[in-house]
Amino acid sequence: MGGTTRPGGVPKRAPLPIGDEASLLARARSGEMQAWASLYQTHFPRIFRHVRYLTGDTDLTEELVQESFARALVKLPSFDGRATLSTWLHGIALNIVRNHWRSLRSTETAHERLHRMNIASEAAQAPMIDDTHLCRKKAEAVYAILETLPEHLREAFVLRDLEGNTPAEAAALLGISAGNLSVRASRARERIRKELERLGWLAPRTETAS
């Protein structure tokens, strides 16, 4: 069939052969909706996954992915083909996620969340909480911390450490060098670790080191 399944079980369509994609793109740009439908189906799973990792929220992801493809369709006539369609779509999705983050920007909100995470981390000590619940709480904690980070650190960390892209892949998606990407991801890790220690999710590193 040509489709592959990633470890998480998310079906991932095999990318279209370049020739096919180019001809579909040309047809889509001339307004042929069938061609756009085909491109949309091919790229939807990966964009959905990408945005899901960036936002940490499934419902929000559905909304932002829909907006991403709608915007892509509107911008399609101006797509110059210098980047691949996949990179271009990822870029649009990333911009929409950034806009969403900015619309929510409020340190108060982020701190409120972290406060809630603090309570949650205490609850996590209780022995009756099962593994799944605990993992979910960890995810909530990490995403709450991510909200307090600057965008450029947040993106680098998500793309590199959570989504599991190679430095080169993550750097290409962000349009920066691989070195720069690694620096950002590393800084993000440091800050996330400190917060996780403060919230009681991780033991201070000094203990581990000694």
Place this chain on the structure above:
Amino acid sequence: MNDDPELDALLGDVTQTIEDDLEANVGVPDLLAVVERAHRMDASVVPQDAVDEVSTYASVISLGQARRLRQSRNDEAFDGIVREVRGHVDQDIARALGTAPRAESPQQTEAPWYRKWAVVSVAAVALLSIGVGIGVLQSTLLSESPADQPNAVLHSPRPDDEETARFKRGDSVNRERPAVSPETRTSQEPTQEPSPEADTTPAPKQPDQVLGKKSRKKSRDNRQRTALNETHAQKLDRLEREANGAWKSGRHADAASTYRKIIKLDRRGSWAQSAYGELFTLQRQRGKSVVALWRSYLARFPKGRFADDASAGLCRRASATEKVTCWTKYLDSIQEGSFRQQARREIEQHTAEGTP
């Protein structure tokens, strides 16, 4: 600097959580919503024509395609559940008929001849007792021409009977009709589909009583009874093949008519649901409205496999004054619906615009 196994372990849990979420919800591509949204963003680039065109695309996956997808998946867990359900159904039927449960595996089906005969004979007795009822019902249904009465069945659903029967037969699992050969299906149908009237069957005869007859006659009777049992499933299968063939060869009206016939004939529901699915797509291909079809489907299968698509489709086509009510009802009735985001957005938008 990055050598931090504790942090990596915690992040591994986070990643696993997201992967689990992604596995449970990979997102639902909704092309129409995307194009409508793009149209709202810039109607000069995405004109109404584009929206109209996309709205004619099938939002419901063709069952032919769905079956191929299922065949390509190696889902042992699901198959196991189906086998278990089949086992329970067989046991129920066997209890009703006073026989041993039907064996599942080919090896087990090699039961002693007298046991096979006993099972079939007792089933035959039961069938004879209900034969008149079924015969009358089937002949009535078969005599109705879908061309004459295209919506006869669609307007006479019996949701209560259907739901009850489906529940009794464990059909909720069988909604995803396994892709099996017609031969396999027909051999399963008789035991999986006891008529509700079977409850009124007199106490089955003991195998000893039945075994007293001449074996040759018994064998012939046996075949006849089996043939009688298989006719319904075989007929449905043949009709489906005819409909698919007609569709492939461009005889759309014939195909639609045959799918309607299947809907009319299949009281169990799984074939009817398939036929509905194909009809949704076919009607759209023919440029015909599917609204009436969605309504009739929902009346018969309120929790059916296309209920989500059909409900959302009706809401999308609802008038401005009905949209909020429709989408609210959608959210209430289909809590895990694929279109809940759109539902919330539509409600918000129309409420803000002051539409009731």
